[in-house]
Amino acid sequence: MESVNTTSDRPCDPRCLVKSEAGISEGNVGQGVVDFPVAVVLPAAGSGERMGLSTPKQFCTFLNRPLISFTIETFERIPWIETIVVVVAKESHDQMLHIIDRFHHTKVKVVEGGATRHRSIFNGLQAFSESMEGPSPLPRPKVVIIHDAVRPFVEEDFLLKITLAAKEQGASGAIRPLVSTVIATTSEGYLDHSLERTKYRASEMPQGFLYDIIFQAYQRCSEFDFEFGTECLHLALQYSGTNAKLIEGPQTLWKVTYKRDLAAAECVIKETLSLSACLISGTMAETVELASKLQKNLAAHSMTLDLHPFVKGNDELLSKTRNFIQISARRESLSEITEMVKVLEEMNHALLYPVVIIWVHLCMSEEPFHRQNPDELSSIMDISMKAKQRNILLYGIEVIHSKIPELWERSVERLSEITAALIRDRNPAFTGQLLQA
Structure with missing residues (x-):
């Protein structure tokens, strides 16, 4: 494994991301406030079946860069984030190392993923554990942020809210209002009932946790959770007794799911540039x-x-x-x-x-x-x-x-x-x- 260097209403707003490279970032938002170690785990071992492409969506390229590089930069530009663990499939390991080298990413550690999302996240968390076999573990963070590798546009001020809430409450997560009404159907395909949309929210990323809480939760997970679970906040509640603080996030938290989303991401970056x-x-x-x-x-x-x-x-x-x-x-x-x-x-x-x-x-x-x-x-x-x-x-x-x-x-x-x-x-x-x- 490579070493780690620790030295809006639109779909995205990478403006501060662009400015930070020029040395005029607005982004020391958390300096002096975040006085504890923070790390990020990016699960990126998925195959991206819904994209309908042979290349997993996190490695799809626009503006001469793979999507995952944009996501890494979102976190790497923030000075109070020390380490970014990217979890990829075994067959993508060398490709990921090439991306890190080509685009000069300096805070990244690559870890091999598992067969499911939760197994991949657990593998990423184990990179900080002293019980991990192989190379020496990374320095253990106080707070770890779990985020999707295909959500490239999240702003520092919102990450700060998630991080501070996780430190205070043990867990925190982004939510958004539901766009469509959720309905239940009968086995015959007829309407059974609908949920009152104003009472429910969509769970989004990023999510933040005290490292010890989320690592303990994953250690106690059942095989069913690893195979079919999707919600990290639920694991923290079920296995560590930690009820997450929910924070409504901006519209920029959308993720690249379909081919058209890649075009949307490219258009908004071009607009900002x-x-x-x-x-x-x-x-x-x-x-x-x-x-x-x-x-x-x-x-x-x-x-x-x-x-x-x-x-x-x-x-x-x-x-x-x-x-x-x-x-x-x-x-x-x-x-x-x-x-x-x-x-x-x-x-x-x-x-x-x-x-x-x-x-x-x-x-x-x-x-x-x-x-x-x-x-x-x-x-x-x-x-x-x-x-x-x-x-x-x-x-x-x-x-x-x-x-x-x-x-x-x-x-x-x-x-x-x-x-x-x-x-x-x-x-x-x-x-x-x-x-x-």
């Missing part, structure tokens, strides 16, 4: 004017743009966003794009999320740039192909500076629409092309 951009105007009067207009227009697309004349040598500025728009009227600006790509690669800035660079060429003549300099098109393509291998998406847009106000305003509006769409969609198929605004 497109909230801001760095707009590089240069110093030429015409490019500064265009940058100002573009900044105003993109605000209508719910995008905040930080305007700067240049970013060369300012690595801190490059680390604060994953969207860059560079406006230039000079051919030489392609060398600046090349330098930016190089710096972003060295920073590993696109490791977890794709970075977008949009090179806007302001053509001051009526003759389009691509007709004047056909060789430049191949240069854009070469740069973009190399960048795409490092998860950096480079697009080109040409806009002609018209002296007719109506045509100029129309071109700027078109430029704004194309720019917003490229940043929002992050489609690698359009990289390397010089689009016309």
